Amino acid sequence: MADRQNEITTATKAFILKEFLPGEDPDELLDTTPLLSGGILDSISTVKLVGFLEDTYGIEFQAHEISEDHLDTLQLVAQLVQEKLGSS
Amino acid sequence: MDFAFTEEQQVLRDEIVRFARAELNGDIEARDREGVFPHELWKRCGEMKLQGLPVPEGLGGVGLDALSTAIALEALGYGCRDGGLVFAVCAHLLACVIPVWKHGSPEQHARYLPGLAGGGLIAVNGMTEPGSGSDAFAMSTRAEADGDGFRLHGTKTFSSNGPVADVAVVYAVTAPEKKLGRITAFLIEKDTPGFSSGQTFHKMGLHTCPIGELVFEDCHVGPETVIGGVGGGETIFAQSMEWERICLVAGHVGTMQRLLEQAVEHARTRQASGRPIGRFQAVSHRIADMKVRLEAARLLTYRAAWRLGRSRESALDASITKLFASEALVDSALDTVRILGGSGYMAEYEAERALRDAVGGVLYSGTSDVQRNIIARWLGLLG
Numbered sequence: 001m002a003d004r005q006n007e008i009t010t011a012t013k014a015f016i017l018k019e020f021l022p023g024e025d026p027d028e029l030l031d032t033t034p035l036l037s038g039g040i041l042d043s044i045s046t047v048k049l050v051g052f053l054e055d056t057y058g059i060e061f062q063a064h065e066i067s068e069d070h071l072d073t074l075q076l077v078a079q080l081v082q083e084k085l086g087s088s
Numbered sequence: 089m090d091f092a093f094t095e096e097q098q099v100l101r102d103e104i105v106r107f108a109r110a111e112l113n114g115d116i117e118a119r120d121r122e123g124v125f126p127h128e129l130w131k132r133c134g135e136m137k138l139q140g141l142p143v144p145e146g147l148g149g150v151g152l153d154a155l156s157t158a159i160a161l162e163a164l165g166y167g168c169r170d171g172g173l174v175f176a177v178c179a180h181l182l183a184c185v186i187p188v189w190k191h192g193s194p195e196q197h198a199r200y201l202p203g204l205a206g207g208g209l210i211a212v213n214g215m216t217e218p219g220s221g222s223d224a225f226a227m228s229t230r231a232e233a234d235g236d237g238f239r240l241h242g243t244k245t246f247s248s249n250g251p252v253a254d255v256a257v258v259y260a261v262t263a264p265e266k267k268l269g270r271i272t273a274f275l276i277e278k279d280t281p282g283f284s285s286g287q288t289f290h291k292m293g294l295h296t297c298p299i300g301e302l303v304f305e306d307c308h309v310g311p312e313t314v315i316g317g318v319g320g321g322e323t324i325f326a327q328s329m330e331w332e333r334i335c336l337v338a339g340h341v342g343t344m345q346r347l348l349e350q351a352v353e354h355a356r357t358r359q360a361s362g363r364p365i366g367r368f369q370a371v372s373h374r375i376a377d378m379k380v381r382l383e384a385a386r387l388l389t390y391r392a393a394w395r396l397g398r399s400r401e402s403a404l405d406a407s408i409t410k411l412f413a414s415e416a417l418v419d420s421a422l423d424t425v426r427i428l429g430g431s432g433y434m435a436e437y438e439a440e441r442a443l444r445d446a447v448g449g450v451l452y453s454g455t456s457d458v459q460r461n462i463i464a465r466w467l468g469l470l471g
Contacts, residue, residue: 019468036268043225043322044403044465046268051400063191063324064317067269 004085008057008078015052016074020045031075036068046071053077059084091390097156101163107136108167116170116296120441123295125252126173133173134207138164139181143189148202154331158338158393162386165342169438171445172296174339179248179297180204182332184211184257187273187324191316196275200255212253214244214302215325221246222458224259225322229304231260231272236311238262238274240304243286248452250300251288254278257328258302259321271321274313282307293444330402332453333410334392340417340449341389344382347424347442351375354428365427374423381416388412404466411459414449421446 009031017026020040035041041049049071050061059081065071070080093101111132119126133139141157143149152160161178168174185204188196188211203209220226229242240260247256255277262272276283286301316324355366355375365371392405421443425432432439450456464470 037266039267042465043268043326044462047326047400047403048466054400062317063320063327064269065320066323067319068266069269069319071268 005078005082008081009074011056012049012053012077012081013074015049016040019048029074031078032073034072035074035077036072041071049077053081057081057085089391089394091155091387091394093159097159100152100156100160104136104138104160104163105167107132108164112168112170112173117435117438117441119170120172120295121435123290123298125176125296125298126170127252129170129173130176130210131207133177134205137205137207138177139207140185140201140205141181143185143201143205147189147197148205149189150205154335154396155390155393158335158389161335161338162342162345162389165339166345167342169346170296171343171442172294174343175294175336175445175448176210176249176297178332178336178339179213180211182335183213183215183328184255186328186331187257187315188275190327191273191320191324192275193312195312196315200275204255209254210249210252212247212249212256212302213328214247214250214256214258216244216246218243218245222455224325225271227259227261227271229258229260230264231262231274231309233262234308237309237313238272238311240274240276240282240307240309242304244302244304245286246289246299247302248294248297248299250302251285251298256283256302257315258304259325260304262318262321266319268322269319271325272318273315273321273324274309275315276307276309276313280307280309292447293441294448326403329453330396330406333406333459334389334396334402336453337385337410337413337417337449338389338393340413340446341382341386343442343446344378344385344417344420347420347439348375348378348382350439351378351424351427354431358429371427374427378420378423381420385409385413385416401466404463407454407459407462407466410453411456411463414446415456417446417449418443 071077112129137150140149141152141160145151165174215224217227231238231240258274259271263270282305284303286303288300355371356364358365388409392409395405396402424439428439431437
C-alpha cells in the first residue's frame with residue numbers, strides 16, 4: 001500500500017516538475033509543499049494535473065475534490081488517488 | 089472523428105429547423121422592438137425538449153450526446169431568427185441545466201430537471217457581479233454557514249433570464265481563505281425569503297432575453313440547495329462554461345449559415361450597373377470570407393463538442409471555439425449588413441438585428457480577450 005502511494009507521489013511529482021516547474025530543483029518540491037495555497041498550481045494547471053491523474057489511473061474526480069482540501073500537497077493527491085483506486 | 093451526420097442527427101436537425109421556422113419567428117420584429125420575453129414560445133421549445141437536449145430521457149430530457157446537442161442548437165440558430173430566444177434557451181440549458189444534471193443530487197434531479205428540461209421552469213445563472221466580471225471568481229457574494237445551511241449576502245448582475253426566472257444557479261464564496269475550493273454552487277428558488285430580482289437592464293441586442301440583477305439579503309438556504317458538494321463551485325462553473333462556449337456558439341454557426349444564404353440571395357438578385365452585385369469582386373470576396381468563417385467555425389464547434397467530456401483539455405477547445413465563432417459571427421453579420429446596403433440597416437431585413445445580437449457574443453461567457461488569456465495559460469505562457 002505504501003509502495004503504491006510512493007509510486008503515485010513520484011509520478012505526480014515528475015508531472016508537476018516537467019509541466020509547471022521546469023528547471024527547478026526536484027529536491028525543493030516536497031511531499032508537503034503547498035501546491036495550490038502556495039501558488040505553484042493555478043486553476044488551469046490544476047485542471048491539467050487532474051486530467052493527468054484521471055488518464056493515468058483511470059479514475060474520475062468529483063467537483064468538490066478539485067480543491068485545496070484534496071490536492072494541496074503531493075501527499076494529499078496520492079492519498080486521494082489511492083482511495084479512488086481502492087474503491088474502484 | 090467523423091462528422092458526417094447519422095440518420096438520427098439529420099432527422100433531428102431537419103425537425104428543429106422546420107419547428108423553428110414554423111413556430112418561433114412570428115412577430116419577431118415587434119418582440120425585439122418591445123423587448124418582450126416570449127413565454128409561449130419558451131413553452132413550445134419545452135415541448136420539443138430543446139431546454140433538455142443532453143439530459144437523459146429518464147430525467148426528462150432527450151439524452152443526446154454533446155455533438156448531437158451542438159447540431160441541434162446549430163439547427164435552432166439557423167431556423168429561429170429570434171436571437172434573444174435562442175440565447176435564452178442556451179443560457180438556461182448550458183449554464184444552469186448542465187450543472188444540475190451533472191452535479192445535482194437525486195432529489196434535485198427529481199424536483200427540477202423535468203421542469204427545466206421541459207420548459208416548465210426558467211433558470212438563471214448567477215455569477216457576474218458589479219465588481220467582478222472577467223475575474224468571476226473574485227466575487228464578493230458570501231454564503232456563511234448557518235446551522236446546517238447557509239446564509240447568502242450579495243448581488244449578481246447581468247444575469248440573463250433573471251427577470252423571468254423561477255430558479256437560480258448561484259455561486260457564492262464559502263471558504264474565503266482558500267485559493268481553490270472557495271466557492272460553492274447553490275440551486276435556489278425564486279420565492280426563497282431574502283432572494284429578489286433587482287434592476288433590469290436595456291441592452292444593445294438580444295432584446296427578447298431579459299437581463300437583470302439577483303439580490304441576496306440575509307437569504308437562508310438549506311443544505312439541500314448545494315450543488316455538487318461544498319467547495320465544488322469553481323469546477324462546476326468551469327464545466328458549464330465549457331458546454332456554453334462550445335454549444336452556444338453552435339447556434340452562432342446556424343445563424344452564420346442563415347446570414348450567408350441571405351447575402352448570397354441578395355448578391356444574386358440585386359442589380360447594379362446592369363448586373364447582379366455578386367458579379368463584383370468586392371461583394372463576392374466578402375461572401376467568400378463569410379463562407380470560410382462559417383466552415384471553420386462549424387468544424388471547430390463539432391470537434392470541440394465531440395471532445396467535450398472526453399478530455400479535460402476540452403476547456404482549451406472551448407475557449408478556441410468560442411473566441412473564433414463569436415468573432416466570426418460579428419464579422420459575418422456586419423458583412424451581411426454591408427452587402428445588403430441601405431436595406432441591411434433597416435429593421436425589416438433583420439440583418440441589423442443579427443448584428444446587434446452578435447455583439448453580445450464577444451462579451452458573454454468570457455470576453456474574447458479572456459478566451460485569449462485562457463488559451464495562453466493552457467500554453468504555459470501566462471502565470
